[in-house]
Amino acid sequence: MGVAMERRAFLRGRRRLPQPLRPPGACAEAVFVARCDRCDGCIRACPERILRRGGGGFPEIDFTRGGCTFCGRCVTACARGALAPWGRGRPWMLEARLDAACLALQGIGCMSCLDACPREAIALRPLCGRLAPQVDAARCDGCGACVRPCPVGAIRMVRREDAARGAA
Numbered sequence: 001m002g003v004a005m006e007r008r009a010f011l012r013g014r015r016r017l018p019q020p021l022r023p024p025g026a027c028a029e030a031v032f033v034a035r036c037d038r039c040d041g042c043i044r045a046c047p048e049r050i051l052r053r054g055g056g057g058f059p060e061i062d063f064t065r066g067g068c069t070f071c072g073r074c075v076t077a078c079a080r081g082a083l084a085p086w087g088r089g090r091p092w093m094l095e096a097r098l099d100a101a102c103l104a105l106q107g108i109g110c111m112s113c114l115d116a117c118p119r120e121a122i123a124l125r126p127l128c129g130r131l132a133p134q135v136d137a138a139r140c141d142g143c144g145a146c147v148r149p150c151p152v153g154a155i156r157m158v159r160r161e162d163a164a165r166g167a168a
């Protein structure tokens with residue numbers, strides 16, 4: 001679906017566009033944008049430099065710059081409660097998705113994402129007569145560390161709820 005058609009569907013309420021990927025611990029989107037005053041505090045606090053100003057000046061996470069270590073500095077920096085500590089739970093429901101550009105699917109040896117994953121959530125499994133990397137959603141914590149090392153940009157992070165309703 002093209003952008004114009006997607007927007008028309010969005011306006012008709014048939015399909016919602018994927019929401020931006022916010023920093024870890026972000027409140028529900030409506031609460032987040034109400035609380036965040038776009039001070040850039042979280043962006044400055046991130047030692048991995050993976051946060052940037054996105055649409056409307058609100059912070060977004062850019063996994064092409066690197067993965068999140070869940071250090072929590074962005075949360076500490078937020079004085080408005082737009083980001084909240086996640087305790088022992090998960091800060092977000094993101095997971096890695098691999099697409100058809102993956103070199104391994106074309107028979108070219110590459111295991112960069114497997115090597116990069118700190119949770120061993122990516123493994124080679126048989127797919128269409130080849131061994132291809134596949135993500136174990138139960139192990140993936142959405143850190144995004146696999147995105148940047150992929151030489152062909154075949155990995156992106158998606159929100160599970162967007163994926164479940166076909167919007168990712």
Ligand code: SF4
Pocket residue numbers: 023024045046047048049050051067068069070071072073074075
């Ligand atoms: S938890 Fe740490 S690494 Fe992750 S976005 Fe926040 S400041 Fe950056």
Ligand code: SF4
Pocket residue numbers: 098101102103104105110111112113114133149150151152153154155
């Ligand atoms: S790093 Fe990219 S190209 Fe390499 S195996 Fe992983 S998804 Fe495929």
Ligand code: SF4
Pocket residue numbers: 095096116117118119120121122135139140141142143144145146147
């Ligand atoms: S997002 Fe993190 S945990 Fe998930 S597959 Fe990629 S590197 Fe592994």
